[in-house]
Amino acid sequence: MPAGVFKERYSQLMAHLRYPIHWAGLVAGLALLLALPLAGSYAMSLAIDAAIFFVAAVGLAVTTGLAGQISLAQGALLGVGAYTVAKTLEFLAAHGGVPEGSALLLIPAAGLVAAAVGLLVGLPSFKLKGYYLAMASIAAQAVLMYLFQRVIDPNQGVTVPDKAMTLGGLYFGGGGAALYYLTIGVAAVMALVAANIGRSSIGRAFKAVRDNDVSASIVGIDVAKAKALAFAVGAFYAGVAGALYALYNISFGWDAFGLDTSIELLAIVLVGGASRIIWGPLLGVLLLHTGWSLLDDVVSGLPGVGLIGGADTVKYLVFGLLVAGFVVGEPDGLVGVLRRVKEYFRLWPFSY
Amino acid sequence: MDYVLEVEDVRVEFGGIVAVDGAGFRLRPGQILALIGPNGAGKTSLLNVVSGFYRPKRGRVVFMGRDITRVPPHKRAAMGLARTFQHSELFKHMTVVENIMAGLEPWRRYSILDAALWTGRARDWEEWARWKAEQVIDLLELHRYRDSIVEGLPPGIQKRVDLARALAQDPKVVLMDEPMAGLSREEKEDLARAIVEVNETQGVSFVLVEHDLEVVMDLCDWVVAMESGRVISEGPPEKVARDPKVVEAYLGG
Ligand SMILES: Nc1ncnc2c1ncn2[C@@H]1O[C@H](COP(=O)(O)OP(=O)(O)O)[C@@H](O)[C@H]1O
Ligand SMILES: [Mg+2]
Numbered sequence: 001m002p003a004g005v006f007k008e009r010y011s012q013l014m015a016h017l018r019y020p021i022h023w024a025g026l027v028a029g030l031a032l033l034l035a036l037p038l039a040g041s042y043a044m045s046l047a048i049d050a051a052i053f054f055v056a057a058v059g060l061a062v063t064t065g066l067a068g069q070i071s072l073a074q075g076a077l078l079g080v081g082a083y084t085v086a087k088t089l090e091f092l093a094a095h096g097g098v099p100e101g102s103a104l105l106l107i108p109a110a111g112l113v114a115a116a117v118g119l120l121v122g123l124p125s126f127k128l129k130g131y132y133l134a135m136a137s138i139a140a141q142a143v144l145m146y147l148f149q150r151v152i153d154p155n156q157g158v159t160v161p162d163k164a165m166t167l168g169g170l171y172f173g174g175g176g177a178a179l180y181y182l183t184i185g186v187a188a189v190m191a192l193v194a195a196n197i198g199r200s201s202i203g204r205a206f207k208a209v210r211d212n213d214v215s216a217s218i219v220g221i222d223v224a225k226a227k228a229l230a231f232a233v234g235a236f237y238a239g240v241a242g243a244l245y246a247l248y249n250i251s252f253g254w255d256a257f258g259l260d261t262s263i264e265l266l267a268i269v270l271v272g273g274a275s276r277i278i279w280g281p282l283l284g285v286l287l288l289h290t291g292w293s294l295l296d297d298v299v300s301g302l303p304g305v306g307l308i309g310g311a312d313t314v315k316y317l318v319f320g321l322l323v324a325g326f327v328v329g330e331p332d333g334l335v336g337v338l339r340r341v342k343e344y345f346r347l348w349p350f351s352y
Numbered sequence: 353m354d355y356v357l358e359v360e361d362v363r364v365e366f367g368g369i370v371a372v373d374g375a376g377f378r379l380r381p382g383q384i385l386a387l388i389g390p391n392g393a394g395k396t397s398l399l400n401v402v403s404g405f406y407r408p409k410r411g412r413v414v415f416m417g418r419d420i421t422r423v424p425p426h427k428r429a430a431m432g433l434a435r436t437f438q439h440s441e442l443f444k445h446m447t448v449v450e451n452i453m454a455g456l457e458p459w460r461r462y463s464i465l466d467a468a469l470w471t472g473r474a475r476d477w478e479e480w481a482r483w484k485a486e487q488v489i490d491l492l493e494l495h496r497y498r499d500s501i502v503e504g505l506p507p508g509i510q511k512r513v514d515l516a517r518a519l520a521q522d523p524k525v526v527l528m529d530e531p532m533a534g535l536s537r538e539e540k541e542d543l544a545r546a547i548v549e550v551n552e553t554q555g556v557s558f559v560l561v562e563h564d565l566e567v568v569m570d571l572c573d574w575v576v577a578m579e580s581g582r583v584i585s586e587g588p589p590e591k592v593a594r595d596p597k598v599v600e601a602y603l604g605g
Pocket of ligand 2: 396397
């Protein structure tokens with residue numbers, strides 16, 4: 001805390017925005033986000049896509065970063081959210097019609113359905129830790145994928161009806177401005193909610209379980225309940241992100257909810273900085289997800305890439321190395337790197 | 353109530369090893385009881401039964417008149433039974449104040465929805481919890497370390513944080529496993545003073561596993577000596593210290 005800035009009340013200490021610079025950053029960020037549609041539809045599409053991944057990554061940061069429960073099923077939980085929207089609307093269409101704007105109402109419902117599935121995905125965490133838990137979540141990912149492919153969407157392809165995405169004359173599908181503002185708004189609220197949970201007693205219980213589950217139980221924390229809750233919260237975020245994914249893509253199949261998406265989300269969280277549940281995912285998404293999609297064409301064009309299986313192979317090679325490097329070298333991820341850079345300049349020129 | 357804590361005829365086995373073999377003790381309200389004995393005597397195992405981390409093969413634990421032998425560990429803290437550890441078992445990536453406040457989770461009175469929306473309910477409770485933490489920070493003089501990450505703090509400070517986390521829970525009984533081990537003379541005196549203060553002002557009872565006989569003589573009202581999983585002697589400190597069986601166990605062990 002800077003000298004001379006004394007916080008009178010504990011609640012001030014607990015506030016998210018403690019200094020004028022925080023407020024300035026917030027206002028500048030908001031202005032940028034509000035004005036972004038002026039940059040055209042490609043920019044909007046990139047931003048919507050980034051915001052959807054950000055929401056899913058924040059959820060995973062709660063499960064894995066805060067509570068220490070590794071999950072490689074976040075991609076499938078995204079699918080649970082997306083299919084909740086599409087399949088409920090399909091059901092409504094067959095039974096009397098789709099009410100206007102109903103897809104929007106289904107966003108929180110998708111979160112709740114995914115949270116319930118997330119509880120099941122998290123059950124092995126009562127007995128398993130670390131790599132074993134990661135393996136169990138891969139199994140859960142595979143089971144869900146199997147259900148998508150064989151039971152829920154055997155023909156690989158569902159479509160969200162336009163009427164369900166229209167409300168008050170605004171169309172919330174595809175890459176338009178209405179969905180852009182909705183997605184950005186949802187992402188902002190979800191980020192704030194995650195930060196609030198993080199600074200609450202529930203967040204401390206998550207971190208306590210992550211750091212030392214034996215003493216967590218001795219100090220009175222119900223470890224099994226905390227783990228279950230951490231999985232449910234993370235899955236809720238995946239469900240909401242999946243619902244937004246359904247609106248954004250309008251028509252989609254299960255190929256986007258595979259293990260590769262789960263790995264990408266975990267990479268985003270670990271590379272960004274697992275313990276920072278907002279800034280870590282934000283940096284991770286911008287670099288690994290959006291940054292990579294901008295580079296995709298460049299990488300595909302490089303000589304030899306076609307021989308080793310295309311840009312995707314390169315992508316997972318790079319992601320794998322990044323994850324390994326950050327886990328070993330900088331567990332605080334890019335946020336940790338930035339903090340050190342900031343520290344360096346704060347002390348500059350006496351930085352030796 | 354004559355005793356706040358009664359531990360009767362406890363047996364703990366690990367595979368073939370009998371760690372605790374029919375040991376027990378009784379703690380009066382406001383007492384400071386020392387559990388002494390050579391390494392491997394079964395003191396830590398016995399404490400683990402009391403805090404619920406081990407399920408005993410035989411015997412029972414009665415706390416405030418209630419049989420808690422089968423109560424899961426996380427529920428015992430909320431009943432007023434706190435515990436500190438022989439080796440640091442703090443939440444090492446959390447700050448000192450977060451460590452202390454984590455121990456207040458059993459008393460949380462708001463839901464995850466309150467947390468998500470940071471409602472008045474959540475804010476008021478958090479304010480109370482912070483105030484509660486500040487009180488033990490005052491008591492144990494941890495102000496300088498309040499916002500430090502625990503990992504990397506000196507061992508003496510970590511022991512104090514551990515005690516602070518237990519005391520913030522307003523316990524009736526605190527179980528402390530070798531609180532003085534690895535501390536400098538000065539740190540020992542500070543910690544002993546804090547224990548005595550809490551004991552005298554708040555009537556908190558303590559069970560201390562302790563090797564330092566000087567500390568035991570100064571601090572404790574009652575001593576229970578263990579060897580090979582059994583209680584070999586108990587009574588007031590002067591009496592137990594002179595007991596030939598205890599002298600032999602220490603010299604022979
Ligand atoms: N988790 C365990 N697994 C196997 N043996 C154990 C375990 N904990 C303690 N023991 C054994 O039980 C006996 C008592 O140990 P302990 O309770 O740690 O004694 P003390 O705390 O008095 O030094 C020792 O022989 C020890 O090796
Ligand atoms: Mg021991």
